[in-house]
Amino acid sequence: MELAKKCNVSNMQQIRLSSSWFGEEEIAAVSRVLKSHIVSMGIETKLFEEELHKFWGRKDSGVTCVNSCSAALQLSLQASGIKRGDEVIVPTYTFVATFQAVTANGAIPIPCDVDLDDGFISMDDAKKRLTQKTRAIIPVLFAGIDSKIEKVYQFAEENKLIVIEDAAHCFGNQNIAKRDGILCFSFDPIKNISCGDGGCVLTSQNEVTERLKDIRLLGVIGDTDRRFQGLRSFEFDVVEQGWRLHMNNIAAAIGRVQLAKFHIIQEKRQKNANMYIENLSDIEGIRPLPINVKTAVPHIFPIIITNGKRDELKAFLSEKGIETGVQYKPNHLLSYFNRGYDLPNACNFYESILSIPVHPLLREDEVLYVIDCIKEFFYVTKNQIF
Ligand SMILES: Cc1ncc(COP(=O)(O)O)c(C=O)c1O
Structure with missing residues (x-):
């Protein structure tokens, strides 16, 4: 738990996926x-x-x-x-x-x-x-x-x-x-x-x-x-x-x-997203979505896990105290809306997507901790494979 200590993450799920920010x-x-x-x-x-x-x-x-x-x-x-x-x-x-x-x-x-x-x-x-x-x-x-x-x-x-x-x-x-x-x-x-x-x-x-x-x-x-x-x-x-x-x-x-105070919220969300884009884009096994952080203010930050290990990564991050999410289950898979269509791209997304925390309450060291944990996961997994 070296990384966690660096960032004061000692209990489970201390870094929440999303949060309100009221003062x-x-x-x-x-x-x-x-x-x-x-x-x-x-x-x-x-x-x-x-x-x-x-x-x-x-x-x-x-x-x-x-x-x-x-x-x-x-x-x-x-x-x-x-x-x-x-x-x-x-x-x-x-x-x-x-x-x-x-x-x-x-x-x-x-x-x-x-x-x-x-x-x-x-x-x-x-x-x-x-x-x-x-x-x-x-x-x-x-x-x-x-x-x-x-x-x-x-x-x-x-x-x-x-x-x-x-x-x-x-x-x-x-x-x-x-x-x-x-x-x-x-x-x-x-x-x-x-x-x-x-x-x-x-x-x-x-x-x-x-x-x-x-x-x-x-x-x-x-x-x-x-x-x-x-x-x-x-x-x-x-x-x-x-x-x-x-x-x-x-x-x-x-x-x-x-x-x-939206200008402050905007700056924080865009800064967090930019840190992810800079640090995660080159990792084999991850494809960040093409969010244009110059114009958009990311409410969520989903990444696509291309090596088939999304669920393992989710569990790994959870153990490190980081909450993540799978947004969304496609609606045609819900009984009320199922019209018998085959919509493969949406299902592909559903199986490979993972949202990581990007909310304005995150401190810089927490974002870096999330990045380090994701890097650690891919390093470990790669070594297991090869
Ligand atoms: C894509 C999308 N549409 C609609 C809604 C509904 O928004 P509200 O919670 O304000 O009703 C949400 C809420 O998360 C959403 O993500």
């Missing part, structure tokens, strides 16, 4: 809201939406805050007109939330394979999934990778599909500001910024934003504006199914603090 400012923000006695959606949510809007610098776009990215996806599908029985193409390699958002609308998620180089939705496979009923496609920006996104928009244009980007992993990516679709973000406990739980939709499609503002609050027409003025609706109308998925003042107040 006194967030505690003060929550306290401020509690003392105001107005904890439901109100002024904090309004200000957070305005600050996010400014952050992205997209003058023509609307921001709608909700209580998760799952909600953002579900409501975006509804607000863009997806209905019962419509088919939506979704990469099977994503968190189950992307699939559940589709079925929550009575629509059918059609699992699609991913490209082997980066885990991004395979456009070749997407073409095979098109039917008369296909209405939308949800590209997932897995690990913040979005370099092929234009191909999705082109495919959607050719086939008259709605594009809803699952950008849960992509907060802070500078390319986002240039895009024109419907983008859904997550502010859950371990994302690049966190509200405790939260999410938002960013879009320049005004009619989608208008609809989102009502359906996040049980479909009550105009309720968002009234709540932003500290009022409530008593006399109102409802014209469609709505849900109680808005973001409350407590969550928004936390999010505002996190947004204000």
